[in-house]
Amino acid sequence: MADGPASFWTQANALLRKNLTFQKRNLRTNIRLIAFPVVLCLLLVMLQAVVNSLLKDNDCGCQCVERTANGKCAKEECGLQYSTADQAGSCSFPNPPEWPPLLQVPAPQYRAVSTDFYSSVDLPNESCRKSGSCPVTFLFTGNNHSFADSLVGSMIPNSFSLNSSDILESLADDVLGSASWPGYVNYQETAFSPEYPLYYVQSKCPANSSLSIAISVGSTEEQKGLNLWRNSSSEINDELYKGYRKGNAEKKINEIVAAFDFLNSNQNNFNVTIWYNSTYKNDTGNQPLSLLRIPRSVNMASSAFLQYLMGPTTKMLFEFVKEMPKPETRVRLDFASLLGGLFYTWVILQLFPVILKSVVYEKQQNLRIMMKMHGLGDGPYLMISYAYFLLISAVYMICFVVFGSLIGLKFFTLNDYSIQAVFYFIYINLQISVAFLAAAFFSNVKTATVVGYILVFGSGLLGGFLFQPFVEDESFPRNWLIVMELYPGFSLYRGLYEFSQYAFQGDYMGDHGMRWKDLSDSTNGMKEILIIMLAEWIVVLLVALYVDQVLSPGSGITKSPLFFLKTFKKKTSSFQNPSLGRQESKVFVEMDKEDVAQEREKVEQLLLEPNTSHAIVCDNLKKVYPGKDGNPEKFAVKGLSLALPRGECFGMLGPNGAGKTSFISMMIGLTKPTSGIAFVEGLDIRTQMDRIYTSMGVCPQHDLLWETLTGREHLLFYGRLKNLKGPALTQAVEESLKSVNLFNGGVGDKQAGKYSGGMKRRLSVAISLIGDPKVVYMDEPSTGLDPASRNNLWNVVKHAKQNRAIILTTHSMEEAEVLCDRLGIFVDGSFQCIGNPKELKGRYGGSYVFTMTTSASNEEDVVNLVKNLSPSANKIYQISGTLKFELPKNEVRIADVFHAVENAKSRFTVQAWGLADTTLEDVFIRVARGAQAFNVLP
Structure with missing residues (x-):
């Protein structure tokens, strides 16, 4: 026997043990869950191996x-001299070569000409493309046309000179260009590859001129530079836009070398804006940016201004460009980090639908309210459930990070593990909180699961293709970026994106990844992400707990939206304040039968007493469901009054839809009464339901069980909730299993999902009785049982009703007679009669049932026989010679019936006959029909 209600920690211990057992039984599901990130990591490793094999061709x-x-x-030498342009970047460069600065010159077929969509009259005709003689074009503008003209005239030399003793110095005075695609580094200039010509630009090209440069590997060509004035920068913008690469057709590509806007420049002020062709900037994916050939354009304008001020002999020479020295490096491309933001988002978010499904499942199957009805408080449930999911999430993330590190994924090994731990810890807490909040809005597991996985894949895809471009766009407003990061999926993606970027760069540069000091970097978004997620975790968790109490139907009766304001309000029982006992007038008193009225008066008297021995007292309890779709209100329970002492089993009989389930639901805390009051062991069901649960047992109409837990484990869990411990718990479980025939043959150690319907029903009865509850509600407990099991169950209930009150609903009249000390026939929301079975049969069964079977030709003789016995007899059945009559007891004697039948046998054939007293079933049918007929009267 339990020693008082279970404490907070006892309840928490019971739930934790049950959850761990449940988790152990779902081993295959756990393996599948862990297998997803493991398989993904292995896939990334294999892809990385393929990428590495392809990158070997780019080694020095x-x-x-x-x-x-x-x-x-026998001997192998490596170095720049043996490398192609693609391999040069991985070679050792203790003394990087010096390369002449170049312009990005368009290829001849792309140079600007006058076309139908590009109609500038000062451009050459399109025919020059066929001969390859189209000049390269520069555009310029400014506030002072003449000043700009003087500068532009000095920007491009009129002749080409080369000093073989110092080639770079002599080339610094000339303008060279190339149409080759620029490289990412300048250890080897792609313009000097054999497949590309090298262009030198002059303001005019003398006839029959030629050029030979010693350092050039490919051919060289003279190109005329065409300087064209435009009236404003908007005209330049228009031409550059029209000349952008709009398609593959050559006529739709008109490239300008560069454009200069000298703005307000004069001899005292130099202010210039330069347009350059960014088409050659390769910034796709995570590739480093190409080195655009812009410095020469800046030098041309600066040198021209200097010559304007100091004279033509003064020049600002630009001799060479040069890379930083570096050792030999292998080309590295961390494929796992490149895809980390997207794939790792899916891995971590996979936990969200798992948690959401579990929470919604307990609500859909009414398992949470079942636990609550057996004493589990909201506090232990929420704390242990949260800790349980946090433990699962933490183990999942640890396995993910450890496995990824063991197989060498740079995403994990290069970034500081402490930063990863903080990030993952905060996020999984936020994810659990969001799942708890989302669960309040779902009542179906399938719907919740589908929505959960849509969010998983949708968040990853939106993060990769919508959110990431905004992160990389420096012009995108930072405040809007923070607003987007308020969505937890984007917060996760941003954090993983930062890890992947630092891991990729660290691997590429042979350095480490993210460190704590990097969080202060203005381009690092990790700091703001941690702050956002931490704040959201706290806010969402508080909102989830609040919504669980005021909105979620899975936790029983919901509380008022301002329930937290009533925390310190003193709660009193109506037994201690008699003036509160009768809250409203009794509309139905005048319509009550005598026994129902007596029950109501008994309740009124009990409410005036300071103490009572009655376990259940219901006073004028009502339940009204609001009308929907134009239908009127539904009165499910109409002013029910009932007093039930300890040691009594009260049976509720009634047709389907009479309101029995609505009454039970109010008493066990599933729904709140519309009006009236009820007390269980002196506690008000409206305000003290949490305390009532500790002394209550429930056998619901439908079995509420965990499919993977055994019968013994169910009883151990509910026994602990009833504060049973140690040997007392073990003994109670053993006795419960034996009492319902689930002990022998190891049946109690089989999973409940493998039980038959009858075995589940017996287990539900055992659960309702374990822990010595003071009040037990049984809703059709013997449904689906065979006769032997039913009789055994009746014996269990008979034994159990000692010193406790039991309310039992049933459709079996035999069960009602065997188990119930009193019965109440409940029709259309109210009691029609109350009493023990003998009283009801005596009160409503004032007739005998006479049956006789004869040939069809003698049916009239049978009717005459009965009329002679009882003029008021009522024929209730007739078919194929069998007739049944009701004979009022006050008109006949049993001896007269026997005598009349004996005389009748001499006159016609009597095949069978019988005389029976009224059964409880007859009483039920008569009362129900009478009440329903009365209720339909206008």
Whole structure:
């Protein structure tokens, strides 16, 4: 027997044990859950291996310089001289070469000409493209036309000169260009590859001129530079826009080398804006930006202004461009980090539908309210459920990070593990809080699961293709970025994106990834993400707890939206304040039968007493469901009054839809009464339901069980909720299993999902009785049982009703007679009669049932026989020679019936006959029909 209600920690311990057992039984599900990130990590490793094999071709070039007699390489040399342009970046460069600064010159077929969509009259005709003689074009404008003209005239030399003793210095005075695609580094200039010509630009090209440069590997060509004035920068913008690469057709590509706006420049002020062609800037994905050939354009304008001020002999020479020295490096491309933002988002978000499904499942199956009805408070439930999901999430993330690190994914190994731990810890807490909040708005597991996985894949895809471009766009407002990060999916994606960027750069540069000091970097969004997620975690968790109490139907009767304001309000029982006992007038008193009226008066008297031995007292309890779709209100329970002492089993009989379930639902805390009051062990069901649960047992109409837990584990869990411990708990479980025939043959240790319907029903009865509850509600407990199991169950209930009150609903009249000390026939929301079975049969069964079977030709003789016995007899059945009559007891004697039948046998054939007293079933039918007929009267 339990020693008082279970404490907070006892309840928490019971739920934790049950959850861990449940988790152990779902081992396959857990393996599948862990397998997803493991498989993904292995896939990334295999893709990384493929990428690495492809990148080997970009390693610094090598060549065998000495071979053995059998042809094997004895000596190999590597370096820039053996490398292609693609391989040059990985070679050792203790002294990087110096390259002449170049202009990005359009290829001949793309140079600006006058066309139908590009109608500038000062451009050459399109025919020059066929001969390859189209000049390269520069556009310029400014506030002072003449001043700009003087500068532009000095920007491009009129002749080309080359000093073979110092090539770079002599080339610094000339303008060279290339149409080759610029590289990412300048260890080897792609313009000097054999497949590309090198152009030198002059303001005019003398006839039959030619050029030979010693450092050039490819051919060289003279190109005329065409300087064209435009009246405003808007005209330049218009021409540049029209000349942008709009398609593959050559006539739709009109490239300008550069454009200069000298603005308000004069001899005292130099202010210039330069347009350049960013088409050659490769910034796709995570590739480093190409080195645009812009410095020469800046030098041309600056040198021209200097010559204007100091004279033509003064020049600002631009001799060369040069990379920083570096050791030999292998080309690295961390594929796992490139895809980290998207794929790792899916991995971590996969936990969200798992948690959401679990919470909604307990609500849909009424398992949470079942636990609550057996004493589990909201506090232990929410705390243990949260801690349980936090433990699962933490184990999942640890396995993910450890496995990713063991197989060498740079995403994990390069970034500081402490930053990762803080980030993942805060996010999984936020994710659990969001799942708890979202669960309040779902009542179906399938719907919740589908929506959960839509959010998983949708968040990843939106993060990769919508959110990431905004992160990388420096012009996008930062405040709007923060607003977008308020969505937890984008917060997760941003954090993973930052990890992947630092891991990729660290691997590429041979350095480490993110460190704590990097969080102060203006381009690092991790700091703001941690702050946003931490704040959201606290806010969402508080909102989820609030919504759970005022909105979620899975937790029983919901509370008032301002329930937290009533925390310190003193709660009193109506037994202690008799003036509160009768809250409203009794509309139905005049319509009550005598026994129902007596029950009502008994309740009124009990409410005036300071103490009572009655376990249940209901006073004028009503339940009205509001009308919907134009239908009137539904009065499910109409002023029910009932007093039930300890040690009594009260049976509620009634047709379907009479209101029995609505009454039970109010008593067990599923719904709140519309009006009236009820007390269980002196506690008000309206305000003290949490205390009532600790002394209550419930056997619901439908079995509420965990499919993967055994019968013994169910009883251990509910026994702990009733504060049973140690040997007392073990003994109670053993006795419960034996009492319902679930002990022998190891049946109690089988999972409930493998039980038959009858076995589940017996387990539900055992659950309702474990822990010695003071009040038990049983809703059709013997449904689906075979006769032997039903009789055994009746014995259990008979034994259990000692010193406790039981309310039992049933459709079995035999069960009602065997188990119930008193019965109440409940029709259309109210009691029609109350009493023990004998009283009801005596009160409503004032007739005998006479049955006789004869041939069809003698049916009239049977009717005459009965009329002679009882003139008021009522024929209730007739078919194929079998007739049944009701004979009022006050008109006949049993001896007269026997005598009349004996005489009748001599006159016609009597095949069978019988005389029976009224059964409880007859009483039920008569009362129900009478009440329904009365209720339909206008």
